[in-house]
Amino acid sequence: MTTAHDHGERIGAERALKYAVRRVPGGRAEVVEGAIGHLSYDWDHERTRNVLRTQLSEVVDRLECIAGSGDLDLPGSLNWYVPDVAVVPGHLARGAGALVPGRTLLVAEVTSVPSAQTDRIVKRQRYAEYGAPLYLLVDRTERTVTLFARPGRLGYAEMDGPYPFGTAVRLPEPFGIDLDTSGF
Template sequence: MTTAHDYSYGIDPEHALKYAIQHHSGGRTEIVEGVISTMAPSWDHENAAEEIRDQITPRVKELGCVTGSGNLDFPKSSNWYVPDLAVAPKELARGGGALLPDQTLLIVEVTSESNAETDRVVQRKRYAEYGAPLYLLVDRMDKTVTLFAGPGRLGYTEVDGPHPFGTPVRLPEPFGIDLDTSGL
């Protein structure tokens, strides 16, 4: 008799689920706490991410990094995220696979009505737990921007914000730039 946790066939459920997500044909798909969702961002959502990307690109290039919305894996969990924007070292981005949150320099999530609470609470907790050094939350519902830093197992230890749209937000080193949030 086989139990639900019998891996005698050599199939690891976490690996199988993440493999299926990576190899399906379709849009941006992620797994948040075991729930699979396909994302279709609106144009105003994409605009907010693009506003951030445009401002950080010169510094990202100086740092030898790239921006994108590539896959982020959370080993030993049922999480596989596709951030709205992430900054990673170019040499790591060339590997072809998913990155780990601690391999990024910055992760940006832009809320939508359907996922605002996930971005605010669940993803923020997981990004901190897996060592993402900076997490920028662009909350379009509240019209605020919050920067989280100092990741740890219990969450981020430093919080800058929430700042209303229009307030400059300082991205610390290695960026060392002020973001203009008026166009978000």
Template sequence: MTTAHDYSEGIDPEHALKCSIQRWVGDRTQIVEGVIDNVTPSWDHERAAKLVRRQIEARVDELGCVEGSGNLDLPGSPNWYVPDIAVVPDELADGGSSLLPDQTLLIVEVTSEPNAETDRVVKRQRYAEYGAPLYLLVDRPDKTVTLFSGPARLGYTGVDGPHPFGETVRLPEPFGIDLDTSGL
């Protein structure tokens, strides 16, 4: 006679889910408030991210950082994000499978119609809660760019924007550069 074994003892469901996502086929799978989302960006979405990336690359290199779309874990929550762009110190990019939002210098999300509210509301709140110092929201449906700063438990305390596409947006120190939004 075979007896059933309770495998749930000692297994952390959050850890198990996040580990399975790391091994998911495709590198753009994230968890947003407990919902698994395999992100497939459109070409115009990718173009907008590329335009931002090109403008910050030289400064990112000067700062000894790397920009990319690596995994961000939000421990203690049902969230595992893959931002469009995150800037992190080069030494943190070695070997780890994920980083925390407070280890970034800048996070950029480019909205698309299906995920716009997630980027505008949920991710903005969570990035602030987890200490991401700067969150740049490139809102393609609204054709605006907003920079959030001063992370706090209840949200960002600083908001610069929304600026309509075409206006210059200043990325504060440590970047200290102007972002041309005309091609977004």
């Protein structure tokens, strides 16, 4: 049985952890299932993120959105994510410190060796639970791209892929574009 004291301790731990992660010296960090991890990317990872952002740029502008890697809070959990790319409505980005995944139009993660399992399993589940409408997984290890849609408490109800790099991947409305994955 959970007591009010247990609930208070959990909320206190969540607040303390999320306060600490926003103040990590020397750069950005995120919290995944209660563990703080420092974000550091190799140049190939950065190149892949850039290719994705470039392809999204025209539709992002048309939708009056912002594509970036701002903080995403998952309230009630010990999670604070910094996605590789998130597309959010521009009006929500003004003055926002962190948003929740359900306020995005798309969240994308690009795997690296240390983060691959987390991106494939943990983040996919959490993004679905917190309502991110589309989750794009660019898996550099497997050299595949998968799009997940229709989020719910038990995960995403739809999965399109995995497709090998080089396959065009359709992003549904409001995007309505085919991603060219050959540059990933």
